[in-house]
Amino acid sequence: MEHDTEGRADLYEQLARIGKVIVHPKRIELLDLLCQAERSVEALAAATGLKLTTASAHLQVMRQARLVEIRREKTRVFYRAAGEEVCRFVGALNDLARARLAEVDQILRSIDTGSADTERVSRSELLARIQHGEVVVIDVRPEEEYAAGHIPSARSFPVEHLEARLDELDLNLEVVAYCRGPLCLLAPEAVALLRARGHHARCLEDGLPEWRQAGLPVESGLDSPLPLKPKACPSGEVRRSSRTAGRRR
Amino acid sequence: MEHDTEGRADLYEQLARIGKVIVHPKRIELLDLLCQAERSVEALAAATGLKLTTASAHLQVMRQARLVEIRREKTRVFYRAAGEEVCRFVGALNDLARARLAEVDQILRSIDTGSADTERVSRSELLARIQHGEVVVIDVRPEEEYAAGHIPSARSFPVEHLEARLDELDLNLEVVAYCRGPLCLLAPEAVALLRARGHHARCLEDGLPEWRQAGLPVESGLDSPLPLKPKACPSGEVRRSSRTAGRRR
DNA sequence: ATCATGTTCCATAGATCTATAGAATAAAGT
DNA sequence: ACTTTATTCTATAGATCTATGGAACATGAT
Numbered sequence: 001m002e003h004d005t006e007g008r009a010d011l012y013e014q015l016a017r018i019g020k021v022i023v024h025p026k027r028i029e030l031l032d033l034l035c036q037a038e039r040s041v042e043a044l045a046a047a048t049g050l051k052l053t054t055a056s057a058h059l060q061v062m063r064q065a066r067l068v069e070i071r072r073e074k075t076r077v078f079y080r081a082a083g084e085e086v087c088r089f090v091g092a093l094n095d096l097a098r099a100r101l102a103e104v105d106q107i108l109r110s111i112d113t114g115s116a117d118t119e120r121v122s123r124s125e126l127l128a129r130i131q132h133g134e135v136v137v138i139d140v141r142p143e144e145e146y147a148a149g150h151i152p153s154a155r156s157f158p159v160e161h162l163e164a165r166l167d168e169l170d171l172n173l174e175v176v177a178y179c180r181g182p183l184c185l186l187a188p189e190a191v192a193l194l195r196a197r198g199h200h201a202r203c204l205e206d207g208l209p210e211w212r213q214a215g216l217p218v219e220s221g222l223d224s225p226l227p228l229k230p231k232a233c234p235s236g237e238v239r240r241s242s243r244t245a246g247r248r249r
Numbered sequence: 250m251e252h253d254t255e256g257r258a259d260l261y262e263q264l265a266r267i268g269k270v271i272v273h274p275k276r277i278e279l280l281d282l283l284c285q286a287e288r289s290v291e292a293l294a295a296a297t298g299l300k301l302t303t304a305s306a307h308l309q310v311m312r313q314a315r316l317v318e319i320r321r322e323k324t325r326v327f328y329r330a331a332g333e334e335v336c337r338f339v340g341a342l343n344d345l346a347r348a349r350l351a352e353v354d355q356i357l358r359s360i361d362t363g364s365a366d367t368e369r370v371s372r373s374e375l376l377a378r379i380q381h382g383e384v385v386v387i388d389v390r391p392e393e394e395y396a397a398g399h400i401p402s403a404r405s406f407p408v409e410h411l412e413a414r415l416d417e418l419d420l421n422l423e424v425v426a427y428c429r430g431p432l433c434l435l436a437p438e439a440v441a442l443l444r445a446r447g448h449h450a451r452c453l454e455d456g457l458p459e460w461r462q463a464g465l466p467v468e469s470g471l472d473s474p475l476p477l478k479p480k481a482c483p484s485g486e487v488r489r490s491s492r493t494a495g496r497r498r
Numbered sequence: 499a500t501c502a503t504g505t506t507c508c509a510t511a512g513a514t515c516t517a518t519a520g521a522a523t524a525a526a527g528t
Numbered sequence: 529a530c531t532t533t534a535t536t537c538t539a540t541a542g543a544t545c546t547a548t549g550g551a552a553c554a555t556g557a558t
Binding site for chain 2: 502503504505506507
């Protein structure tokens with residue numbers, strides 16, 4: 001006599017709902033973006049190169065699987081990852097892919113970023129050095145993602161503007177760059193550039209989501225403690241307070 | 250100018266290879282089984298109620314994604330999960346599903362197992378009590394899975410035989426039952442039965458895979474330290490040694 | 499060599515998924 | 529009341545996936 005045959009079939013069907021989300025490359029890409037910051041449908045479509053209606057359709061699928069949630073504001077709909085478990089899951093997917101799929105490593109290596117990847121700074125080391133003021137931490141992701149959450153004391157330097165703003169970085173201080181995660185190449189790219197210009201620079205291990213998941217402090221809002229450009233403080237609406245440390249549920 | 254557009258698309262396509270495996274309920278079921286023990290195609294087809302050719306096709310998909318590996322023996326092919334990362338991933342999937350999908354909890358509850366689930370024993374507590382000899386640990390999964398790896402000192406009591414073998418369990422000792430994991434209902438079922446018969450019984454938190462992932466000792470082979478039935482020691486061929494603790498790769 | 503066994507390969511019908519244009523909504527503005 | 533703006537719904541053609549029977553393949557056994 002089989003045990004709970006009917007119940008188990010249902011159960012696996014439920015699990016498959018989650019699989020359905022990550023079976024399509026674009027949906028993984030969307031989920032990845034949403035783990036960094038919430039965005040409107042329009043922004044997501046633009047970021048992934050999808051037609052608007054197609055992006056919307058993908059988002060519906062993700063929503064049915066409860067991996068994303070929405071927030072309405074005026075006529076706009078903002079999507080976001082539904083909880084930290086989702087980001088953790090995406091992280092697990094990345095880890096598994098790196099562990100099992102040689103192709104992934106190969107792709108990462110094929111996009112040569114010199115030796116930027118070789119010696120990464122650990123989170124604990126960075127934390128210690130931040131306290132001693134020995135480093136400049138730069139967040140090289142797009143500005144929205146920085147605004148949605150960043151390492152305290154980090155400054156926003158989206159890679160695409162890095163070169164133009166090199167003079168803002170002290171040549172005598174080591175620079176630590178971070179981005180979205182281990183599979184993201186923004187930080188290695190930034191480090192490669194910095195090194196080429198004579199800076200002492202390294203990447204942080206992993207990215208912001210992992211930092212957050214480690215229970216380390218995260219700050220949000222666009223302002224950063226800019227010692228150089230005091231930049232008139234913006235209207236304030238974007239300046240949500242820093243929620244510190246672990247919300248472990 | 251977009252960054253590494255081409256490389257990233259490839260990357261997400263690689264990640265989607267993994268999604269492809271868990272998009273089909275039966276493949277998740279197969280993967281679940283393979284995280285417990287290796288099995289032949291025939292056995293897998295039988296266990297999941299699939300036609301042989303269909304099961305084989307599913308296994309090919311899983312193999313292409315590198316989530317399973319094979320071992321040939323005579324004319325038979327044994328499939329197994331390709332490394333512990335795979336089991337960890339399946340665990341992450343289960344966790345996410347439980348966290349995000351109310352339906353999952355509902356299904357679990359709909360299959361009533363009384364209050365067997367309410368108070369589970371933690372791994373550390375069990376470990377301590379095993380050392381004091383205060384408990385009887387029973388592995389209620391099918392015997393093959395017990396043979397492939399079990400908690401040291403646990404005895405194999407597949408649920409389907411539990412009732413018939415109740416007299417082998419001392420009424421004065423607490424019984425701790427475990428099975429495949431948090432979504433598996435074998436242990437709760439066993440505990441419900443035991444309680445109905447006057448035993449003091451509880452479930453272990455999670456199942457064997459989680460125990461193993463916690464780096465706790467795992468023993469394999471069919472023999473168990475049976476204090477009651479000394480049972481002439483079998484020919485030895487099934488008696489692989491116990492590999493202890495964490496193989497962290 | 500020949501046969502038996504267990505598995506994979508092949509072809510295919512039916513089901514499901516994807517991208518997309520255009521219509522329909524819904525919430526603000528005017 | 530209209531008009532905008534942002535998004536979702538609808539319909540659909542084309543692509544991909546699934547289950548399955550039967551053929552084809554290996555590997556042992558006789």
